[in-house]
Amino acid sequence: MLISWANETTAHPVGIALVALCAIATIMLRRNYAIIPLLIMIMAIPSAQRIVIATIDFSFIRIVIIAAIIRVMFRREYLGFTMKAPDVYILVSMIWGIFAYGILYGNVGAFVFRIGYMLDAAGAYFLGRxxxxxxxxxxxxxxxxxxxxxxxxxxxxxxxxxxxxxxxxFGGVPKYTAIRDGRLRCQGPFSHPIMAGVFWAVILPWFGAFWMNKQIPRILLIIFGICCLGILLNTASSTPVMSVFFGCLAMAMYVFRSVMSYVRWGILLILLALHMVMKAPVWHLISRIDISGGSTGWHRYNLIEKFIDNFNEWWLVGVRSTAHWDYGLQDVTNQFILEAVRGGLLSFVLFILFIYSIFKIIGRGIKASETNGDRWVLWGAGSVLFVHCMSFLAVSYFGQMLNAFYLFLGGSVSLAVTIIANARKNAMERARNLNETTGDQQPTHQLAPPIRNRSS
Known part of the structure; x- marks a missing residue:
């Protein structure tokens, strides 16, 4: 679904000045601070801020991503980068998405839209990497x-x-805050209150990881955590609150890390058992979630139900609209379903494989970690990804939330890759030192001389 402000220049002088400053800073800053300008754009500027040139949208966030890519190319900061399974899956998924979406709509604009989407998503992902x-x-x-x-x-x-x-x-967000069931749903610079709440909710597991890692003062983490909770509560949305719950649950499962395979199979068996004994499908449980009041849980359940019923419509290259599936279902509030709607069954499968491959490489990193600090950080990365997956059942990402999601996903993969590589390097050095030590030692005993038979 195209956003209403697409193909329309929305630019404030302050926003133009800030994006110019951030683009220059992205190119000029030391590598350690190169993505700070991108984080500023994600957190402080509405994603609708954009300049349209020849019908091509250049959102301010996209401009900073392009500046970062130019920096990487000219400074050759891609050296040492090695392709991993998640990198392959995201590239194949994005390329297929361009062709599928273009075929679905049958015009050049559709190709251009998906190329821009690939730049936003894959660009942010590889910058994180x-x-x-x-x-x-x-x-x-x-x-x-x-x-x-x-x-x-x-x-x-x-x-x-x-x-x-x-x-x-700045433009791109409403002047007056939306009200639902008598509660103000604040959104700040984000494209929707839920996007704002989820963004700050998924930061909390990182705070928990560094609490255990002890590399950030705990008093700061307490202050940061209170502010994040305050922001997401101001959004008056159920999804961010559930994200906090799932984040806490995922972090608490650290104590069961050695038996997580059994835990996963146990959860799967429980869900299958519930599906067999419940009158409604197991995903009907989503309809019963209402934390903030006024939640649309039944809509989310119905979307999944109709998605399955209309498999013949979307499996090849997707479907242009889901409005005819049922009342209100033009709003695809499920990231997994959105991937299928925009690219068919192949896009759906590739996205799931992409998520699975990241979980897998993070798991390998956790096993390879040589310190509890590294292990906790990677567990935090896995917890963040788990929270995203749970959120995907209730919302599809757009605006700056999309950039933030892929940026830190790429960073999580690189963290795991680095920790695994360091563990292998240290193991090889220990083996080499052990071989050198044993090789330098001389035998400490001699063969005893043969015993002569005196009787002979």
């Missing part, structure tokens, strides 16, 4: 987001009190 390679890289960026949560909490609180969005001056 390149610029977040170590725990120190991640710590630096999480600290920046944590400090940014303080002024953002103030801004969201002001919106809650006044009912007016301060970021509306």
């Amino acid at each position: 390149i610029f977040i390679r170590t725990v120190a890289d991640l710590r630096r960026n999480i600290l920046f987001i944590g400090f940014a949560s303080i002024p953002m909490f103030i801004v969201f609180s002001v919106e809650r009190v006044t009912g007016r969005n301060l970021f509306a001056e």
